[in-house]
Amino acid sequence: MKNHRNPQEVNAGSMADIAFLLLIFFLVTTTIENDAGLNRSMPPNITDNSVDIKERNLFEISINDADLIMAEGDIIDPKNLREKVITFIDNGGLPLEAEGYCNYCKGNRFADSSENPDKAIISIKAQRNSSYPVYVAVQNEVIAAYNDLRDRESLKLYNTPYKTIYSDYYDEEISEDKKKVLKERLEIIRALYPQKILEPETVNN
């Protein structure tokens, strides 16, 4: 006679406890990484690369030991820095018939400010005793100024903000063909407003 017994069932009641233990372990070890920052590339270490820059094309920002910010000879409020940088880059001061005339610039076209965005150079100088967060804030404002201008051109040309094109380009889920288009667009916009930021070495005095 066949012994008709049900196979014994494994008790799953402790499953929740095991899962809880694992969960707590991962909760404790988790550090959600927040790594993001301002990317900059430094010039290569060659000493004899002096280039003549016209004074009108250079926008000097210096930070002193007391963390005061000076731009173009005046102490300024950091809140106004971005606007000043934008007016400088976007000046487009060359006359209409000259080579390199900036036809997309919307600036004041002053004769004593930058000739065109390609020529415009921002220099950020810090003293050894300036604090790092202020320096980062200045860098941030300058990059923001470039991004604002690139946004404007990007919206005009492609009807999408620069940030969107940029983040889409680095999105993994976008097809190769689309990436090619995005890359082209990025390059065009970057050529309109190339980022030219100088970081001269600090002299200790």
Added chain:
Amino acid sequence: MIKFNKYRSSKNLPPVSTASLPDIVFILLFFFMTVTVMKNQNLLVENTLPTATETEKLNKKDRVIEIFVGKPTNSSNANLGDEPRIQMDNKFITVDEVGDYALQALSSMPQHLRSVATVSIKADVGVKMGIIEDLKSELRMVNLLKINYTTYEGAAVNNL
């Protein structure tokens, strides 16, 4: 009213089923398992990063060299004083050694990533520019030119 009372007084309320509890916990577990990044550096320095708005993400960990700068924390090193120090590879190093350690980190990377390696400078808000400039010139010396001032997300005016 009478009917309602009668209903409340009934003793056999069915218990709440806990059968789906493991499933819920597992979902949570999988979430944390996927977002977890195991810490591989023990911080020896204070590290509150400044804030910035125009940040770009450093999401590819395999090509990043991390350098921490800040005041030594009290718990680990009471005798080191208050001057900011540089930490790489779980220990304090001097400015002159930065190049060597950076090259060492670079050589442990796969060949195809070496040209896109980025140095992430994680400096505390209390640090002065002097040590950062020294660090930068050391990195230029070994031709590591892509740097990233790693920050938290937030308005830059908070720094001032």
